[in-house]
Amino acid sequence: MAMLGVFEKEDVMASMSGVPDRSLQLHPTPVEKLDLSGKQLAVIGGTDGLGRAIAKLAASRGAKVLVVGRTFRDEGTPNLEFRRADLSSMEEARRIGSELPASLDALVLTTGIMAAKTREVTAEGLERDLAVSYLSRLALLRELAPRVEAEKRTSPLRVFVMGFPGSGQVGDPSDLNAERKYEAMAQHMNTVAGNEALVLDAAQRYPFFEVFGLNPGLVKTNIRANYLGEGSLLHRASEALIGLLAKSSETYAERVVPLLFAAELQGRSGAMFNAKPRAILPTEGLDVSAIIAASEALLGQRAAAAARRTGTVDEPRRSTASTSENRSAPA
Numbered sequence: 001m002a003m004l005g006v007f008e009k010e011d012v013m014a015s016m017s018g019v020p021d022r023s024l025q026l027h028p029t030p031v032e033k034l035d036l037s038g039k040q041l042a043v044i045g046g047t048d049g050l051g052r053a054i055a056k057l058a059a060s061r062g063a064k065v066l067v068v069g070r071t072f073r074d075e076g077t078p079n080l081e082f083r084r085a086d087l088s089s090m091e092e093a094r095r096i097g098s099e100l101p102a103s104l105d106a107l108v109l110t111t112g113i114m115a116a117k118t119r120e121v122t123a124e125g126l127e128r129d130l131a132v133s134y135l136s137r138l139a140l141l142r143e144l145a146p147r148v149e150a151e152k153r154t155s156p157l158r159v160f161v162m163g164f165p166g167s168g169q170v171g172d173p174s175d176l177n178a179e180r181k182y183e184a185m186a187q188h189m190n191t192v193a194g195n196e197a198l199v200l201d202a203a204q205r206y207p208f209f210e211v212f213g214l215n216p217g218l219v220k221t222n223i224r225a226n227y228l229g230e231g232s233l234l235h236r237a238s239e240a241l242i243g244l245l246a247k248s249s250e251t252y253a254e255r256v257v258p259l260l261f262a263a264e265l266q267g268r269s270g271a272m273f274n275a276k277p278r279a280i281l282p283t284e285g286l287d288v289s290a291i292i293a294a295s296e297a298l299l300g301q302r303a304a305a306a307a308r309r310t311g312t313v314d315e316p317r318r319s320t321a322s323t324s325e326n327r328s329a330p331a
């Protein structure tokens with residue numbers, strides 16, 4: 001029993017901090033010495049939590065930063081520009097992918113929520129956590145990629161995908177949208193597996209991107225609101241506890257902003273980083289091609305549904321109302 005306890009503790013620690021990848025050692029410039037003048041950064045989900053802290057810190061070091069989200073909280077901050085989008089919609093994600101400057105130096109994808117206790121479905125028929133926290137990122141990148149390729153850049157655009165890589169989560173590619181069975185935490189792990197698969201797939205697929213996974217560890221933010229109930233006693237108590245025990249978004253940003261522009265990342269597309277941030281190995285057994293194929297099928301179905309709604313395909317219209325339900329029929 002004692003041995004089992006040790007293994008369980010090690011498993012938990014490994015899932016939080018990942019298995020070290022000793023082939024990649026980093027010595028990034030300390031944040032106070034960082035001069036980001038002339039750099040262009042976009043932070044999708046840069047209006048709150050980790051993304052907001054990263055955006056503000058990079059802007060304070062001289063980078064021009066574009067933040068995308070629903071609510072801008074930093075009006076008047078020098079070097080910070082805002083574009084509104086609701087990224088539960090894949091149409092909106094594609095729009096942002098088509099509008100981002102192809103000349104960006106770095107892009108951080110950090111939009112996220114947690115799955116609700118009861119399955120929520122977007123107007124496009126997607127489980128809401130999957131849509132916001134993962135599929136919107138894939139849709140955005142698919143739209144951005146050909147424009148970046150056409151740019152014939154001298155150096156790749158760096159893409160950082162925030163999630164929980166290297167934590168051993170393989171998801172369920174046969175039911176990513178939780179149409180057969182729904183349990184909130186298992187569904188959130190589908191987004192975790194999806195984001196890790198996105199990093200590994202995009203690193204192979206796109207030579208003009210360098211793609212990296214970021215696992216920030218536990219940080220006090222608003223991410224658990226959808227799961228615990230925004231402002232509920234449980235939500236307030238858990239965030240207060242996390243605030244006492246864990247680092248702040250600002251501390252994480254101080255560690256990660258130097259990484260975004262670190263020279264050691266050149267040629268290391270596909271690498272993942274823990275909260276320190278130190279390089280970690282990807283999750284063993286992750287079926288990248290099955291996850292990407294299932295994701296593209298979902299995006300394809302939703303694009304067809306959107307075309308039907310706008311009348312560009314001659315098929316009967318379906319309801320586009322956003323619903324909350326325990327089980328939903330596939331759209």
Ligand SMILES: NC(=O)c1ccc[n+]([C@@H]2O[C@H](COP(=O)([O-])OP(=O)(O)OC[C@H]3O[C@@H](n4cnc5c(N)ncnc54)[C@H](OP(=O)(O)O)[C@@H]3O)[C@@H](O)[C@H]2O)c1
Pocket residue numbers: 044045046047048049050051052068069070071072085086087088110111112113132133162163164215216217218219220221222223224
């Ligand atoms: N915090 C942690 O402990 C932790 C641990 C592991 C991994 N992560 C990962 O880190 C990432 C960022 O999480 P966070 O902790 O920073 O969460 P957060 O404080 O809740 O911030 C989430 C961001 O996503 C945006 N967002 C949410 N729904 C959106 C929508 N429908 N359309 C557009 N933007 C939307 C929010 O913008 P608006 O407010 O403007 O809507 C906000 O900028 C997530 O991928 C999360 O899974 C966090």
